[in-house]
Amino acid sequence: MSARSSGARCAKRAGVPEASSAVSPAALQGRPRPRRARRLGTLVALWLAALLAPALVAAGQVAAPDEGTASDQGTASDQGTASDEGADTLQLAGPDEAELAVPMHEAIYHASVSGIPVRAGMRLQRQEGRYYLFESWVEPRGLLSFISRELSEQSLLTLDTRNRIIPISYRKRDEFGGRDSDIRFEPLEGEMRIRFRGDETTREWSPGTYDLLSLRLALAHDMARGSLADVYGVVDDRSRVEQVDVQVAGRETLSTELGELETVRLEYRSERRDRLFRLWLAPGMDMALVQLEQYEEGRLRGRLKIVEYRRL
Numbered sequence: 001m002s003a004r005s006s007g008a009r010c011a012k013r014a015g016v017p018e019a020s021s022a023v024s025p026a027a028l029q030g031r032p033r034p035r036r037a038r039r040l041g042t043l044v045a046l047w048l049a050a051l052l053a054p055a056l057v058a059a060g061q062v063a064a065p066d067e068g069t070a071s072d073q074g075t076a077s078d079q080g081t082a083s084d085e086g087a088d089t090l091q092l093a094g095p096d097e098a099e100l101a102v103p104m105h106e107a108i109y110h111a112s113v114s115g116i117p118v119r120a121g122m123r124l125q126r127q128e129g130r131y132y133l134f135e136s137w138v139e140p141r142g143l144l145s146f147i148s149r150e151l152s153e154q155s156l157l158t159l160d161t162r163n164r165i166i167p168i169s170y171r172k173r174d175e176f177g178g179r180d181s182d183i184r185f186e187p188l189e190g191e192m193r194i195r196f197r198g199d200e201t202t203r204e205w206s207p208g209t210y211d212l213l214s215l216r217l218a219l220a221h222d223m224a225r226g227s228l229a230d231v232y233g234v235v236d237d238r239s240r241v242e243q244v245d246v247q248v249a250g251r252e253t254l255s256t257e258l259g260e261l262e263t264v265r266l267e268y269r270s271e272r273r274d275r276l277f278r279l280w281l282a283p284g285m286d287m288a289l290v291q292l293e294q295y296e297e298g299r300l301r302g303r304l305k306i307v308e309y310r311r312l
Contacts, residue, residue, distance in 0.1 A: 090187055090207055091161045095130045098159035101224035102217070102286050108308035109289075110141070117141050120304060122289070124217065125312060130158050131168065134217050155214040160187075160207065163225070165218045170211035172237060181237030183211050194239045201239040209233030209241070219246060219266065219279070220287040228266075244268055254280055254290055257307045263290050274298070285309060 102124070109120040119141040125133050137152040156168040170183040181196040185205055192205040208229060210218055215234055222228050232244040249267040253260055263280040270277075276295040281287050292304045 090166070092166065092187070093130060093159045093161045093163070097161055098163045100132060100159065101221045104312040105286060105288065106310055106312055107288055107306055109304045110307050111138075111304040112302065123312070127156070132157050134213060136213055153213045155211055155217070157214050157217070164207055165210070165214060165221055166207065167210055167214045170213060183235065183237065192235060194235070194237060196237045196239075203235065203239055203241065206233070209235060212236060215244075216289065220281060220289070223264065223281055223283075224287045242270075249278070252280065256290060256305060258309060261285060261290055286311070
């Protein structure tokens with residue numbers, strides 16, 4: 001059974017909306033990928049995972065995950081509690097019990113991947129019931145814009161009664177390198193099920209642990225509410241988990257295509273290869289991500305900067 005059919009059955013049984021998948025253009029079906037496109041896809045996939053969601057998990061920092069098989073059991077859609085002894089008690093919020101601190105929006109960015117110009121986007125939309133869909137995508141621009149492929153990510157999420165973001169599912173579709181992945185969160189059971197390249201793994205989950213995309217939204221949500229969490233847990237598509245300490249590093253005025261924007265700068269450091277991530281959020285523009293930089297061994301490796309923003 002494919003990951004898509006299994007995920008759809010889980011969503012149907014649970015009453016949870018399933019994030020739609022990226023569909024390759026019909027004109028590209030069956031066409032061999034140019035070698036240049038494959039190289040670009042590898043660069044984009046690796047760089048975007050680290051840069052767009054600045055919490056790439058460091059390999060070797062956690063114990064190897066236990067092998068597990070994803071079952072067809074879905075996440076309960078009715079309110080409930082996860083009451084494992086000694087664990088954080090979780091109760092999902094009803095439609096009127098909690099609200100995201102950032103509005104529905106779409107933002108467009110220009111970036112560079114090893115000198116290759118790309119166009120990236122993020123979109124937050126409300127779904128049926130108490131759910132939200134957060135999407136990101138990246139595609140070539142400039143001289144390479146003829147390559148009709150993209151790397152897309154989708155996170156389906158909700159809120160609990162403490163107004164924390166709770167991830168429900170994560171999906172990545174990579175039309176360049178074929179590195180597709182799916183993560184299914186079972187918040188009331190305290191589990192997450194990861195599918196990557198045909199392998200399925202089950203790991204423990206607790207509130208405050210996010211996929212690489214929903215972490216970005218969680219930071220904006222928490223900043224808009226007035227403070228960051230003490231620590232953020234992040235899981236990647238290879239089942240690696242890291243505890244991330246994000247700090248407020250200062251306030252700066254940035255010049256952008258949208259004008260001068262007052263921002264708050266956040267920083268997070270990973271010990272792996274001495275990586276430093278810097279994010280600039282604009283409190284006066286719905287806490288939108290304005291700029292993001294990744295440094296490695298003290299050198300700037302990539303930058304992403306906003307060029308368009310609108311509320312939906």
